[in-house]
Amino acid sequence: MAFEWLNKFHKEMEKPVDYAQKTLAQYRLGMKAKGSIAGVAIAPDENGCAASKGLDATAVYHPDDAPHLPLPDCTKGRHCGCVYRPVMTYQMKSQ
Amino acid sequence: MPGVLARIPLFQAYRRFGWPKMLPINITLSPSPKCNSRCLTCNIWMKRENELTLAEWDKTLASLGTAPYWFTISGGEPLMFPGIVELAKLAYKHCQPGIINIPTNGILHSGPERVRAILESCPNSQLIINLSLDGVGEKHDFIRGVVGNFEKFEERLEQYLALRQEFPNFTVGIHSVISVFSVGHLDELIAYADQSGADQFITEIAEPRVELDTVGLPITPSPEEYAAAIDRLIAYVNGKRYKGVARITEAFRVEYYKLVKRILDEQDQVIACYAGWASAQIYADGTVWPCCVRADNLGNLRDHNYDFKEIWFGEKIKEVRRSIAAKECHCPLANASYTNMLMDVPTVSRVGVKVIKPDTIEVR
DSSP, X not given: OTTHHHHHHHHHSOOOTTHHHHHHHHHHXXXXXXXXXXEEEEEXXXXXXXXXXXXXXXXXXXXXXXXXXXXXXXXXXXXXXXXXXXXXXXXXXXX | OHHHHHHHHHHHHHHHHSOSOOOOSEEEEOOOOOOSXXXXXXXXXXXXXXXXXXXXXXXXXXXXXXXXXXXXXOSSOGGGSTTHHHHHHHHHHHHOOSEEEEEEOSOOTTHHHHHHHHHHHOTTSEEEEEEEOSSSTXXXXXXXXXXXXXXXXXXXXXXXXHXXXXXXXXXXXXXXXXXXXXXXXXXXXXXXXXXXXXXXXXEEEOOOOTXXXXXXXXXXXXXXXXXXXXXXXXXXXXXXXXXXXXXHHHHHHHXXXXXXXXXXXXXXXXXXXXXXXXXXXXXXXXXXESOTTTOOOOOBGGGGTTOHHHHHTXXXXXXXXXXXXTTOOOOOOHHHXXXXXXXXXXXXXXXXXXXXXXXXXXXX
């Protein structure tokens, strides 16, 4: 995949304190405004804590229902490598 | 422009030895992420930020002095930002840039009125308005997520072309994003742009960016698809005859297209990236980034008394510069790439030869 380095880089970025609230609010607005966003997925940290191992990478959540990152039991705090990814309608159709 | 050329060896030394300390010549200002487009290739419009006020922009731009030559005022949709005219005036007052570049989706009726006000206020800067076009007719509306957008694009293009008659410092361009959604109808876009009357037709490949929240999305065409598209774009540029400054800009454009092809193919920077040395971005909330692809938080202007220099010559940026110099990233971001090409001696040499002898040397 092109620009694979960016996936890794993005996961390694330190998360702002309000990462979950702000990102999920953004997706909530996107869905409300009828953009081409269908929901939110979580790309788990490959080297993550025990809590992250239980995440389903294939699940598509409504922003209201998505787990908050970092997960409550995450040992990495703001350096948690799990990230939200928008899921677009065109991705759902192609599946 | 001679001042910019004189600074090239200084930037080369700065990147290599950390001295002399230089402020960027190319700065992107993103006053707001708000946008009235709903593009398939961009999610920035969903973001909301605690945006810098004009008073905060005033202090920030004052701290830059006359270092920046080229400003891009980006978004979101920049012409939706209520203070767009004042922001351009502040940039002009403090920095006296050679170029102010504003991309726009052409949806707003008030766009030309605001652009006129900027033109009247910034007579010694070249103002470039690039209208976004990702397809002809309904294809454009589909990709941009707004019914009737193409019709508005055409209205706006006509208005900007009329405005061009009044202002010699005004350039009107068409900008297309080559994505998986548009790569199939590139020929149609080229043909449309060719007869449009616009001064330039520029394209950029759709790429994932932290700023746009598109990391991981399948929007980038395959290297094979893009290579085929780029060959057609190069043939288009080479098939035309340009005069004056356009000969230089179009020679750089061909270089850019070939550079992108190599970046995709080799998954490498190919030429040294000067983001973090010669180019930078200031995001809506005051965060300074080296570029919008990585969007490393180099520091927030609000925490540094709006003094850009404190961040640019601070400690935090050092690790980011190390990472960029170590080629831990690569991307075809057009804004940074044009600065990078200007700093690359082989590229500039090829452009020079192409400009002097356009028919004898093929730009590679």
